[in-house]
Amino acid sequence: MKNINFIYITAVVLFFGCATLKNDTSKKQSFIEASVDLINVENDKVKIIINPPKITQEEIIFYIPQIVPGTYEYSNFGRFIENVKALDDKGKSLKVEAIDENSWKIFDAKKLDRVTYYANDTFDGPEGKDIYPMGGTNFKEEETFLLNLHSMIGYFEGFKESSYNLSITSPKNLKPFTSLPAISKSDSIDVFSAKRYFHIIDNPILYSVPNAVSFDLDNIKVGLAIYSPSGTHSAETYKPAIEEMMIAQKQFLGAANKTPSYDILLHLMGMDDLQYFGGMMGALEHHTSTTVVFVDQMQKQELTQSLVDVVSHEFFHTLTPLNIHSEEIHNFEYNTPLMSKHLWMYEGTTEYFANLFQINQGLIGEQNFYNRMLEKLNFSQRYDDKMSFTEMSAGIVDEPYQTNYGNVYQKGALINMCLDIIIREESKGEKGILWVMQNLAKKYGKEKPFKDDELINEIVEMTYPKVNDFFKNHVEGNTPINYMDYFAKVGLTMGDTEVPLPSILFKDNKNPFFIPNPDESGTVRYIVDGLNSSIEKMGLKVGDIFLGLDGKMLPEIKKENASQINEVFAPSFMWDNDKEFTITIERNNEIITLSGITGSPKAKVTGIVEDINADDYSIKLRNSWLKN
Numbered sequence: 001m002k003n004i005n006f007i008y009i010t011a012v013v014l015f016f017g018c019a020t021l022k023n024d025t026s027k028k029q030s031f032i033e034a035s036v037d038l039i040n041v042e043n044d045k046v047k048i049i050i051n052p053p054k055i056t057q058e059e060i061i062f063y064i065p066q067i068v069p070g071t072y073e074y075s076n077f078g079r080f081i082e083n084v085k086a087l088d089d090k091g092k093s094l095k096v097e098a099i100d101e102n103s104w105k106i107f108d109a110k111k112l113d114r115v116t117y118y119a120n121d122t123f124d125g126p127e128g129k130d131i132y133p134m135g136g137t138n139f140k141e142e143e144t145f146l147l148n149l150h151s152m153i154g155y156f157e158g159f160k161e162s163s164y165n166l167s168i169t170s171p172k173n174l175k176p177f178t179s180l181p182a183i184s185k186s187d188s189i190d191v192f193s194a195k196r197y198f199h200i201i202d203n204p205i206l207y208s209v210p211n212a213v214s215f216d217l218d219n220i221k222v223g224l225a226i227y228s229p230s231g232t233h234s235a236e237t238y239k240p241a242i243e244e245m246m247i248a249q250k251q252f253l254g255a256a257n258k259t260p261s262y263d264i265l266l267h268l269m270g271m272d273d274l275q276y277f278g279g280m281m282g283a284l285e286h287h288t289s290t291t292v293v294f295v296d297q298m299q300k301q302e303l304t305q306s307l308v309d310v311v312s313h314e315f316f317h318t319l320t321p322l323n324i325h326s327e328e329i330h331n332f333e334y335n336t337p338l339m340s341k342h343l344w345m346y347e348g349t350t351e352y353f354a355n356l357f358q359i360n361q362g363l364i365g366e367q368n369f370y371n372r373m374l375e376k377l378n379f380s381q382r383y384d385d386k387m388s389f390t391e392m393s394a395g396i397v398d399e400p401y402q403t404n405y406g407n408v409y410q411k412g413a414l415i416n417m418c419l420d421i422i423i424r425e426e427s428k429g430e431k432g433i434l435w436v437m438q439n440l441a442k443k444y445g446k447e448k449p450f451k452d453d454e455l456i457n458e459i460v461e462m463t464y465p466k467v468n469d470f471f472k473n474h475v476e477g478n479t480p481i482n483y484m485d486y487f488a489k490v491g492l493t494m495g496d497t498e499v500p501l502p503s504i505l506f507k508d509n510k511n512p513f514f515i516p517n518p519d520e521s522g523t524v525r526y527i528v529d530g531l532n533s534s535i536e537k538m539g540l541k542v543g544d545i546f547l548g549l550d551g552k553m554l555p556e557i558k559k560e561n562a563s564q565i566n567e568v569f570a571p572s573f574m575w576d577n578d579k580e581f582t583i584t585i586e587r588n589n590e591i592i593t594l595s596g597i598t599g600s601p602k603a604k605v606t607g608i609v610e611d612i613n614a615d616d617y618s619i620k621l622r623n624s625w626l627k628n
């Protein structure tokens, strides 16, 4: 919607004028013309035409990406493409041969005028659930189109650096929202320009009924657009929280922020979609935008906090990998990828900052921050703690590394916390990991990658020998980290504290308030075996049989019914504190429905707390760590 560079657009308009000289392959245009038809959707498929410049070789390969930046897994987007045809300027078919899932060889390519095919969306169909929803496509005729173009538009061998003109015909009631520069917009056709193929995939587009806000923050233009199937979530509602968050992020980053504009595409899906994706939701980073996919049923407070946590993470990606990245990322190969060793930074630093800036800028309190680190510590134990992080990163697309990917958000963030504390200690509180990143951003940038093998040495040279020991032992090496050593340096210890419950269904921070239990006939039901303060207030008692939640009844408790059981439970994770709800139980052969309000029940846990015996130096170090 924003981010139009007028100088660039003018040049493209001139080029565009030449495009009318079509159909004569000897006078083909110098750029790639791609067109997408969102009006005549056939069987949930969208027709796409790609018209390349004059091809001078006998054969050429047409690719759809196997993998795209920021996802760290094979997506094989070619599987969503069908009926690939190559045509000459008279409409006659040229021979096409599929090489693999993602590439097609076109013969007699000198005669090639255009390639046509149909794209399926990833929000339904047999294999779409393998794709992260935020990196996928959703076609809902007349209602919304989420376009992550890497799953729709391809590139020709040798033409990755050519510019694209992308024309999209769309229903009148839907408007596009994207950071891709527009050449022209109208009710029926929008024309966008991309300097090279990378920009096609770096700028997703959301078509929906207009529901967007934009505002200026000093030097940065921010846009937020929402597609909400029920229409309950308006962009205006979330503007204050996004504004507060981005101001705080800018203050935190200081000079390291170089982003001129930032667009947030929020696509809310239904509970059935969430089921389809196995509970997966989130966001994918781009240079000047992010695609966020959450669930429409999330209530306002819940959606606001999720947006703050997730969008701040995506925005910090503008620092790394977008402005600090290795050659592997810079020259990203969509069909034969080489991975970098530094996910501890790309995802770890990013996730750490998304938490640290909130305490640093006063959006959350100290205990909340310690609880977040504790949660990461607990979560990280589900993964292989003895796996070298750099080795995992370089091999991330394959096993055994792929199943450990989730640890980049857990241990990856904790690695940065430890580095931060070491650097604070060594510099007497002066510097931290943010200082390192600010310096790296100054040295490198969008167009200047670092050498993958040299990064760690470079950071060590900027800092201290102890940083080297940490990298050698715990990032490159496979020695698990003793986190308590680092907490002790900043006057923290383990002690009694309280954490909010993950949902009303829990009795403590790990266990639900019920357990499966067979009755005399062998039918398994859930029996209440513990309480939290909110359900206790409603009148629930230990020993009650748990039959249903908020009007939805549980099926028989068995594996085959897992998804129906999920359907009953999932909404409770999206409730705000003031949600009124009911629990249906059986007690003494009588079915009773109890009603109450979620409130904010807490669990007593052993967690990270401030050590009352900490010395002044540790406290000083803690303050510089959290507040500097």
Ligand SMILES: [Zn+2]
Residues within 6 Å of the ligand: 285, 313, 314, 317, 346, 347, 350
């Ligand atoms: Zn990320």
